[in-house]
Amino acid sequence: MVHYSQRARLFDQVARGVCFFCAFLLVIVIIAVIIFISSKAFNVFFEPGGTNVRTFFTVDNWDPTGVNDPTGNGKPSFGAFGLILGSVVTTLGAMIIVTPFALGTAVYFTEMAPKWLVSILKPLIEIFTGIPSVVVGVLGLTLLVPFLTRVAAPLTGGLATAGYGWGAAILVLVIMVLPTTLSIAIDALHAVPQEVREASLSLGSTRWQMMSRAIIPAASTGLGTAVVLGLARAIGETLAVALVLQGNSLPQRLFSLTAFFQPNVNITMVIARDFGETSGVSQDAYWTLAFILLVISFLFICISRYLASRSVYK
Amino acid sequence: MSTQSAPQVALSSGGSARSIEQARLLRSLHIKNAIASSILWFITMLVAATFVAIIISLIWTGAPALTNLSFYGTGVQGIAPELFNTFYILILTELFLFPISLAAAIFLVEYSRQGRLTTIIHFAAETLAGVPSLVLGMFGFLVFSSDLHLSYSRLAGALTLLCLNFPLALRLFEDALSSVSRELHEGGLALGATRWHTIRTIVLPSALPGIITGLILTAGKIVGEAAALLFTMGLFNPANVFTLDPTLASDTLTTRLYYIKGVGAGSSGLTSSQETLLAAGISAVLILLLLLINIAARSVGRLIQRRLTAA
Numbered sequence: 001m002v003h004y005s006q007r008a009r010l011f012d013q014v015a016r017g018v019c020f021f022c023a024f025l026l027v028i029v030i031i032a033v034i035i036f037i038s039s040k041a042f043n044v045f046f047e048p049g050g051t052n053v054r055t056f057f058t059v060d061n062w063d064p065t066g067v068n069d070p071t072g073n074g075k076p077s078f079g080a081f082g083l084i085l086g087s088v089v090t091t092l093g094a095m096i097i098v099t100p101f102a103l104g105t106a107v108y109f110t111e112m113a114p115k116w117l118v119s120i121l122k123p124l125i126e127i128f129t130g131i132p133s134v135v136v137g138v139l140g141l142t143l144l145v146p147f148l149t150r151v152a153a154p155l156t157g158g159l160a161t162a163g164y165g166w167g168a169a170i171l172v173l174v175i176m177v178l179p180t181t182l183s184i185a186i187d188a189l190h191a192v193p194q195e196v197r198e199a200s201l202s203l204g205s206t207r208w209q210m211m212s213r214a215i216i217p218a219a220s221t222g223l224g225t226a227v228v229l230g231l232a233r234a235i236g237e238t239l240a241v242a243l244v245l246q247g248n249s250l251p252q253r254l255f256s257l258t259a260f261f262q263p264n265v266n267i268t269m270v271i272a273r274d275f276g277e278t279s280g281v282s283q284d285a286y287w288t289l290a291f292i293l294l295v296i297s298f299l300f301i302c303i304s305r306y307l308a309s310r311s312v313y314k
Numbered sequence: 315m316s317t318q319s320a321p322q323v324a325l326s327s328g329g330s331a332r333s334i335e336q337a338r339l340l341r342s343l344h345i346k347n348a349i350a351s352s353i354l355w356f357i358t359m360l361v362a363a364t365f366v367a368i369i370i371s372l373i374w375t376g377a378p379a380l381t382n383l384s385f386y387g388t389g390v391q392g393i394a395p396e397l398f399n400t401f402y403i404l405i406l407t408e409l410f411l412f413p414i415s416l417a418a419a420i421f422l423v424e425y426s427r428q429g430r431l432t433t434i435i436h437f438a439a440e441t442l443a444g445v446p447s448l449v450l451g452m453f454g455f456l457v458f459s460s461d462l463h464l465s466y467s468r469l470a471g472a473l474t475l476l477c478l479n480f481p482l483a484l485r486l487f488e489d490a491l492s493s494v495s496r497e498l499h500e501g502g503l504a505l506g507a508t509r510w511h512t513i514r515t516i517v518l519p520s521a522l523p524g525i526i527t528g529l530i531l532t533a534g535k536i537v538g539e540a541a542a543l544l545f546t547m548g549l550f551n552p553a554n555v556f557t558l559d560p561t562l563a564s565d566t567l568t569t570r571l572y573y574i575k576g577v578g579a580g581s582s583g584l585t586s587s588q589e590t591l592l593a594a595g596i597s598a599v600l601i602l603l604l605l606l607i608n609i610a611a612r613s614v615g616r617l618i619q620r621r622l623t624a625a
Contacts, residue, residue, distance in 0.1 A: 012508040019421035022414045027438040029477050033445060033453050104357035112351065124365045127608050132538030134572045135597045139372065141575055206347040236446020238541040239572050268448050273577060276545055290449045301444040
């Protein structure tokens with residue numbers, strides 16, 4: 001009997017150890033990701049044939065392999081300004097559209113929607129949070145781009161490649177990011193206790209007063225988290241955006257509406273398209289881009305954690 | 315009489331002024347309420363209609379390909395190798411992902427106390443969940459493909475997908491385990507069973523529906539992933555694609571789709587209209603798989619629950 005219980009206790013210890021190792025693996029993986037990517041991130045600034053930080057962040061001429069060098073000497077250039085600007089513009093543009101739609105739908109969904117609508121919307125949101133990004137990209141390519149080509153024809157003067165670019169990328173990102181933001185926002189609103197609603201209604205407020213003066217302020221940090229996590233998702237979104245951008249540099253006239261309807265660039269597109277075929281110094285430039293993405297998404301996660309730590313209802 | 319009625323008149327006129335004001339306020343409140351409600355209704359309907367329209371248009375445009383038999387073949391217009399690879403990589407990834415993340419969830423829910431360690435692990439999980447899949451794909455290329463000499467292979471792809479889906483699986487399994495009632499669990503411990511014995515005989519069986527649902531939901535993520543596989547599994551199939559060799563490079567439905575409409579458009583050995591048809595077909599297959607997985611995740615958990623509680 002004593003023997004048996006000793007064995008059981010030993011088993012317990014072993015199981016505990018194995019489970020601990022598996023959980024700690026998560027910490028090991030994220031540290032490995034940070035170390036491996038940052039170990040490669042700065043090579044391009046120090047190696048011969050590389051570039052300096054200033055050129056990297058201010059010049060718009062991305063050609064690390066030098067195949068597009070106009071002089072024909074194959075001289076590489078590492079100006080990533082256009083890529084970074086592309087990522088920032090598409091991400092912000094998408095979130096400006098997503099935020100009102102996601103928050104509005106979330107409020108209607110939690111406070112007012114009839115049962116049948118909830119039972120339709122819930123599985124739809126779940127399916128779309130997991131929709132493959134390449135499927136959305138192909139859909140954008142076959143439906144959205146031809147449509148935008150026609151819409152933008154008066155602006156671009158019937159350019160054949162019009163339709164690709166930031167405009168299409170923003171709309172594709174909206175489809176990719178909306179479900180994520182929406183489901184986090186719904187969770188945040190569900191976390192507000194029923195008593196808050198009842199208290200507000202019993203004071204004689206209308207439904208809209210209840211929502212705008214009681215529920216939304218109470219859930220504001222959670223709604224903020226939803227938007228921030230949407231931003232994090234948008235900046236890292238790859239294939240959907242890559243398929244509808246299809247450019248090599250920023251368009252000629254950047255400060256006009258036509259810039260949204262011409263082939264354009266962002267960070268993730270050039271990595272997906274070109275990273276596999278590079279080596280040496282030109283590959284190091286792509287590691288710097290990956291590092292930028294990693295840092296930005298890490299910042300977003302920190303902001304969302306800070307917001308979550310300040311929320312009243314969890 | 316008149317001296318008495320004067321204040322009454324003043325009172326009643328004051329009252330009517332107030333009631334008019336009240337009525338006006340009430341009306342404006344109700345109008346605002348109605349406007350806001352209808353705007354919210356409109357937004358929600360727009361979002362729902364967009365979602366439905368996307369699903370219908372994907373299946374509609376894919377239907378011509380889906381009804382064509384050569385679409386399921388091994389030729390250049392067929393997706394048989396990609397279907398095989400997709401399920402192969404799904405099973406290979408789950409072989410790593412399921413036990414590891416379940417064990418991690420057991421540690422966090424059952425063994426460890428709430429403290430600094432669990433905070434660190436949860437922070438790590440959130441941070442990893444926020445890393446873009448493309449960046450994780452590059453990490454997989456660097457560590458698994460280059461440093462561990464796996465080159466472009468199914469094994470490298472599966473290990474990368476393990477890193478990518480670990481945080482999601484952990485959260486789903488944690489939810490499943492922590493939904494087991496405290497009393498049931500403490501009852502086991504009070505009977506003198508070790509923690510592991512309690513977990514094995516009480517917690518895991520009660521959490522089984524949630525665990526199966528979690529497993530199916532991670533399967534959906536794995537089937538739909540592409541960016542993380544670009545640099546770890548490659549975009550092409552060798553001749554002996556229908557073997558279980560984990561060192562083979564291979565493509566999946568998603569990476570094939572990216573190839574024929576993205577980097578390989580025009581050079582894939584297909585005409586432009588064939589490319590479009592094939593892409594529509596693959597998109598439809600992917601969305602149908604996703605629908606199937608979603609329905610399965612809903613019904614399987616409920617089915618097991620019914621079996622368990624009836625038995």
